[in-house]
Every structure is written in structure tokens, then in C-alpha cells.
Amino acid sequence: MERDTVERYQEGGVVQFLDDVASLLEETLEEEKAADEKLTEIAETVVNLDAESEEEKASSSERQSSRRGTTMEGGAGARASAPDRGGRPGRGRR
Helix, strand or coil: CHHHHHHHHHHHHHHHHHHHHHHHHHHHHHHHHHHHHHHHHHHHHHHHHHHHHHHHHHHHHHHHHHHHCCCCCCCCCCCCCHHHHCCCCCCCCC
């Protein structure tokens, strides 16, 4: 009978240990979910701020270009391609 009693205590200890592990894993999962939500909120805020900043830069650049009478697609400083210069396309200088 003593052997049965010892085995029951051992089994009970294992069950208690596994319950403790399960509780810790559940707690950790909840902490990870909370951290994920916070990080997502931060990331979305930063992305939105970066997008607004890029929009402001683009808008500012467009205003400056329109004041000078040029555009980004080929203003006064744009170089002509070989056919526009009268050269042969696809051949470099030798």
C-alpha cells in the first residue's frame, strides 16, 4: 500500500506542476496580447506621422517647382535623350 500512496503523491505533484505551468502560460499569453496591441498602436501612429510628413514634403516640393515654372517630370534642368540631341540611340561615346 505504501507504494500506491507514494505514486498518488507523485501523480498529484505532477498534476499540480502542470496546472501551475498552464496558469503561467495563460498569464504570459495575456501579457503578449497586451504588448502586441500597444506595439500595433505605436506602429500605426508612427506610420501615419511618416505618411503625413511625406505628404508635406511632396506638397512643398510641388509648390516650389510650380513657382520656378518647372515640374519633376522634366523641368529646365532635364537632360535631353540621345534621339533628342540628334545622336544615335543605344550607342555610348567612344
